[in-house]
Amino acid sequence: MEKTVTLQDSGAIDTQTLDINIGPQHPSTHGVFRMNMKLDGETVVSLKPVMGYLHRNHEQIAENMFYLGSMPYTDRLDYFNSMTNNFVYALTVEKLAQIEVPERADYIRVIMSELTRLVNHVSVTGFLLNDLGAFFTPVLYAFRERERILDIFEEVSGARMMCNYFRFGGVKYDLSGEALVAIKDVVSRFPKFLDEYEKLLTKNEILCMRCQNVGILSPELAISASITGPMLRASGVNYDIRKVDNYSIYDRFKFRVPLGKVGDVYDRYYVRILEMRESLKILEQALKEIPAGEIMAKKMAPFVKAPRNFKPPLGESYARVEAPKGELGIYIVSDGTPQPWRYHVRAPSFINLTILEDLCVGHKVADAVVILGSVDIVLGEVDR
Amino acid sequence: MGLTQNATVVDDGLKSELSKKGIVVTTMNELYNWGRRSSIWPMQFGLACCAIEMIATACARYDIARFGAELFRASPRQSDLMIVAGTVTKKMTPQVVRLYNQMAEPKYLITMGACSIAGGPFIDGYNVLRGIDRFIPVDVHLPGCPPRPEALLYGLMELQKKIDSQVIEKTEWYQKGLTREFPIPELGPRGLVPKFNPEVWQPREVDHRKERYGQPIVIRRKAKAPDLDAAPAPPRPAAAKPQPTQPPKPTV
Ligand code: SF4
Numbered sequence: 001m002e003k004t005v006t007l008q009d010s011g012a013i014d015t016q017t018l019d020i021n022i023g024p025q026h027p028s029t030h031g032v033f034r035m036n037m038k039l040d041g042e043t044v045v046s047l048k049p050v051m052g053y054l055h056r057n058h059e060q061i062a063e064n065m066f067y068l069g070s071m072p073y074t075d076r077l078d079y080f081n082s083m084t085n086n087f088v089y090a091l092t093v094e095k096l097a098q099i100e101v102p103e104r105a106d107y108i109r110v111i112m113s114e115l116t117r118l119v120n121h122v123s124v125t126g127f128l129l130n131d132l133g134a135f136f137t138p139v140l141y142a143f144r145e146r147e148r149i150l151d152i153f154e155e156v157s158g159a160r161m162m163c164n165y166f167r168f169g170g171v172k173y174d175l176s177g178e179a180l181v182a183i184k185d186v187v188s189r190f191p192k193f194l195d196e197y198e199k200l201l202t203k204n205e206i207l208c209m210r211c212q213n214v215g216i217l218s219p220e221l222a223i224s225a226s227i228t229g230p231m232l233r234a235s236g237v238n239y240d241i242r243k244v245d246n247y248s249i250y251d252r253f254k255f256r257v258p259l260g261k262v263g264d265v266y267d268r269y270y271v272r273i274l275e276m277r278e279s280l281k282i283l284e285q286a287l288k289e290i291p292a293g294e295i296m297a298k299k300m301a302p303f304v305k306a307p308r309n310f311k312p313p314l315g316e317s318y319a320r321v322e323a324p325k326g327e328l329g330i331y332i333v334s335d336g337t338p339q340p341w342r343y344h345v346r347a348p349s350f351i352n353l354t355i356l357e358d359l360c361v362g363h364k365v366a367d368a369v370v371i372l373g374s375v376d377i378v379l380g381e382v383d384r
Numbered sequence: 385m386g387l388t389q390n391a392t393v394v395d396d397g398l399k400s401e402l403s404k405k406g407i408v409v410t411t412m413n414e415l416y417n418w419g420r421r422s423s424i425w426p427m428q429f430g431l432a433c434c435a436i437e438m439i440a441t442a443c444a445r446y447d448i449a450r451f452g453a454e455l456f457r458a459s460p461r462q463s464d465l466m467i468v469a470g471t472v473t474k475k476m477t478p479q480v481v482r483l484y485n486q487m488a489e490p491k492y493l494i495t496m497g498a499c500s501i502a503g504g505p506f507i508d509g510y511n512v513l514r515g516i517d518r519f520i521p522v523d524v525h526l527p528g529c530p531p532r533p534e535a536l537l538y539g540l541m542e543l544q545k546k547i548d549s550q551v552i553e554k555t556e557w558y559q560k561g562l563t564r565e566f567p568i569p570e571l572g573p574r575g576l577v578p579k580f581n582p583e584v585w586q587p588r589e590v591d592h593r594k595e596r597y598g599q600p601i602v603i604r605r606k607a608k609a610p611d612l613d614a615a616p617a618p619p620r621p622a623a624a625k626p627q628p629t630q631p632p633k634p635t636v
Contacts, residue, residue, distance in 0.1 A: 024479055027428045027458045031435070032476055053476045054432055057509030064508075064603050073505065079433035136442075143443035161433065161530055316612055335610035380432055 017045055020365075024053045028131050028369045031379035035356075035368070042364045047357045051350075054383040062343040067093055068168065068307035070343070074330075075162040077345065078381040080123060083116040083153070084323040086166035091247060091319035092330040093168045097312035102294040105170040106249045111183065111286050112156075112165065113321070114279040118190065119149050120324035121230075121272040122197075124376045128269060129201065131373035132210050138201070145193050148186050155179050168310070169297030180287065187283045194276060202270065211266035215359040215371035218263060225355045229326025229348050231375065234271045235263035241322040252289070253282045265374040311338050325349045325376055345384055349377040413552055420464075421452075421547040424492070424540070427463035428456035429483065431470025434497035434530040438469045441533040451540050460486040465543070467536075471499035471506055472513045474576050481568050484520045489557035489564065492547075494524045494539050501525050508603065518580035520566050 023034035032053035038045040058077060062070040074089045075082035087109055094101065101109075126142030150160045156179050157165035157172065165172050175183075201207055217227070219235045232239055240257045242250040258274035260267030296304065303310045314336045320329035326348025333342040352375050359375075360368040402409050430438060441448045448454050457463040460483045472480055484493065495516055498504030503514040516522070523546060526539040552558055566584065569576040580587065 024476065025429055025483055032431055053473060053479075054471060055473055055475070055511050056432075056471055056506045057511055060603065061506065061509060063606070076433055076505070079436060139439070140444050143440055144445070147440070147443075147445050160532065161436065314610055314612070333610060333612070341606060341610050 015041055022369075023050070029372065030127065030377055033372075033377070033379055033382070035372070037365070037368070039365065042366075044360045044363055044365065044368050047360045047368065049353060049356055051353075051379075051383050054379045056380070056384065058384040059343050059345065063340055066308045066338045067310050067312070067340065068303075070340075071166070072162065072164045075164055076380055077347070077384065078323065078325065078328075078349070078378045079161060080120045080378060081116045081324050082161060082163045083112040083165060084321055084328060086163065087113050087248075088319055088321045088323070088328050088330050090166040090168055091321065092317050092332050093312060095319050096315055096317040096332055096334055097168070097310075099169040099297050099299055101169055101248075101297055103249075103291050104174075104293040105295045105297075107286050107290040108171050108175055108295065109166065109248060110250065110253075111175075111283060111290070112153075112163075112171075114283050114286070115149050115152065115183070115186075117279045117324045118276055119146050120376075121276050122146060124324075124373075125197075125201075125269060125272055128265075128370070128373040129207070131369050132207065138197075141193075141197060141200075145190065148189075152179060152182050152186065155182065167296065167300070168303075169300035170295045174295050175290075180290075183283070184287055187280055187287065190280055191277070194273065198273060202273070207269075208266065210367075210370060211269060211374075212264055213262065214265045214363060214367050215374065216262060216264045217355065217359060221355065221358060222263070225351070227326070227352050227355065229323070229352065229376075230271045230275060231268060231326065231352050233257060234260035234267040236260055241320055241327055245320065247319065247321060253285050255279075255281050265370055268374040268376075308338060311336060320346070323348055325378070325381070326352055345381075347381040347384060349375070350382045350384075353377055353382060413550075414548075416552055417548050417550060420490070421544040423455075424451075424453040424465045424543070424547075425455045425457050425463045426453055426465040426467050427460055427483070427487070428458050429460075429466060429469070431468065431472060431476065432497075432499065434469035434499070437530045437533055438467055438496065438536060441536045446533040446537065448537065448540070451537065451544070453540055460484075461488060463487060464490065465492045465494065467494045467496050468500040468516050469496040471497075471504065472516050473511050474513055474571060475511065477513050477516070477519065477576060478568050478570060480516060481519050481566055485565055485568070489562065490555070491557075492523045492543055493520060494526055494536075494543060495522050496526045496528075496531055496536060496539070498527055498529045501527060504529055510603075513576070515585075518585045519569060520581075521584050 018039045020037050020039060021034060022037065023029040024032040029035065034050035034053070036048040036050060056076070058073055061073060065073070071086060071089060074085040077085045122142045122145050126139040129138035130136060153163050154160050156175060157163040217231065217235050219237050222232050222235045222237060228239070236259050238257055238259055241247070243257060255278045258271050258278065260271050312334045314334060316331070316333045318329055318331040320327050327346065328348055329346035331342070331344040331346070332340045335341040356372065356375065359371045363371070399409050430436070440446060442454060442456065453465070460466070466484055466487060468480065484491070495501050499506060499512070500516050503512050506512040507514055524539045524542050526535055528535055556562055557564070567578065567581055569578055
């Protein structure tokens with residue numbers, strides 16, 4: 001750091017590197033996240049992510065809680081997508097205790113998690129554009145649609161964001177006819193909104209120039225760093241847990257997995273837009289096929305009123321879902337008591353964040369902010 | 385709190401009589417407070433889940449701009465209001481206090497959500513601060529998990545009432561030589577040092593938590609791992625299955 005600025009013979013200017021800190025309070029870090037950057041001029045030389053500002057002891061609390069008591073806490077992991085978090089926790093415990101889920105409940109779960117994907121992708125593209133400098137206007141569009149879907153969540157579960165809707169062996173409340181009509185309404189309107197959104201953005205010259213060939217993630221690096229979700233698919237790797245694992249009833253629906261070619265920020269943005277269109281297809285099919293019937297497994301009937309008595313047998317289980325951010329998995333070891341012995345969350349945004357330095361080095365500071373936006377992190381899930 | 389001390393300064397009858405003739409009568413206080421309460425600039429400062437509801441409040445449907453508070457500033461030096469939206473962890477507390485110290489007077493603070501009021505659902509966590517009011521003074525507490533956007537608007541209206549009630553000559557931030565600096569806690573090996581700021585917050589003498597909010601979560605030490613290689617249990621109804629349980633040692 002002691003070097004002085006000298007004009008060298010070659011004509012290049014030798015400068016000092018500069019340490020800067022972005023965060024924890026910074027509007028573009030999407031919460032409380034800190035980036036320790038070394039800059040040469042405006043170019044990022046190295047970047048060290050500092051996490052833990054939102055470590056809320058989720059795992060420890062869950063290990064001392066009765067099983068159903070952790071369900072509201074999973075809402076608060078990735079607070080955009082409470083429904084998919086509920087989904088994976090319910091799946092894990094169902095795998096552990098071998099609970100069969102009634103068909104209608106399965107359909108409701110799929111509908112809810114696809115609606116969640118719409119909410120997440122629409123907001124993350126809004127925030128990404130916010131980072132690009134389109135201050136707040138795309139977010140206004142995105143949140144307008146988000147509110148419509150949150151209305152549905154509120155109708156079915158009673159809460160806007162923290163739904164706490166899934167139960168082991170089913171869901172808490174049945175979908176009413178009105179809710180189904182509302183979902184159909186949203187599904188039929190959404191393509192129009194997407195067209196409008198895309199018309200403003202997808203071919204926008206500024207967006208293309210800022211995003212294309214920025215933060216390229218090669219498929220090899222993505223696989224070796226176990227990146228999942230839209231980030232992996234934007235690099236051209238065909239891996240979608242809905243297809244690979246066929247959890248719940250996803251094998252009944254026809255949908256395609258959109259893939260990117262280059263793996264840059266633009267591809268990540270565009271894969272998300274295309275995924276929303278695929279989600280709409282799943283929703284249409286699910287709404288057509290949804291059967292009438294029970295929404296709660298018979299086996300779980302005694303625990304509806306007394307969830308503290310629920311004791312899964314000795315054993316371990318891991319279930320995963322394709323959450324909007326990637327592979328979300330929960331691992332539980334049960335020792336037969338009402339509390340899990342070990343509870344662990346595989347958080348997609350935490351693991352997707354590990355390659356931030358590889359993506360950012362060599363780019364400008366302004367690009368680093370955009371790359372972080374395209375990784376799509378939620379600090380509640382990163383730090384847990 | 386005397387939230388109405390400015391209300392009766394000018395006679396209402398006289399006011400309406402004069403306003404028919406196109407004359408507006410007001411006091412310096414009212415004019416000044418009207419200006420201040422109609423342009424509260426909050427700080428763009430989100431900590432956790434509640435911040436998303438704060439953003440939703442700023443967006444089209446709820447539109448916080450109706451209350452003149454739509455200009456979220458990224459810098460504490462430019463903002464009047466800090467909305468602590470989310471869980472304050474022990475690692476984040478020094479930064480929150482420092483940000484509050486950096487704001488220019490007059491400054492206000494809304495705690496949004498159960499977490500920033502008292503720790504919320506995560507109160508039993510080892511890393512979660514049990515309320516930011518231990519370190520900095522709070523103007524409006526806004527319970528909920530998360531509070532709905534309407535609730536945030538209501539909290540803002542309550543804050544406006546508070547601003548309306550202030551008298552310029554008496555308010556502390558208008559006095560000479562006021563420096564309100566709150567000590568910044570440091571994260572030591574045993575948690576935050578100091579644990580609280582006695583000028584702002586005193587620990588309660590009686591802890592009503594157990595009676596009012598139910599049992600705290602008992603953090604047990606789990607010593608012995610279950611033997612998963614033992615013969616896997618046959619799929620029987622989970623509740624009817626007797627299990628060898630070792631009595632856990634409660635260590636709070
Ligand atoms: S009060 Fe609830 S919603 Fe708000 S930050 Fe805490 S856990 Fe999240």
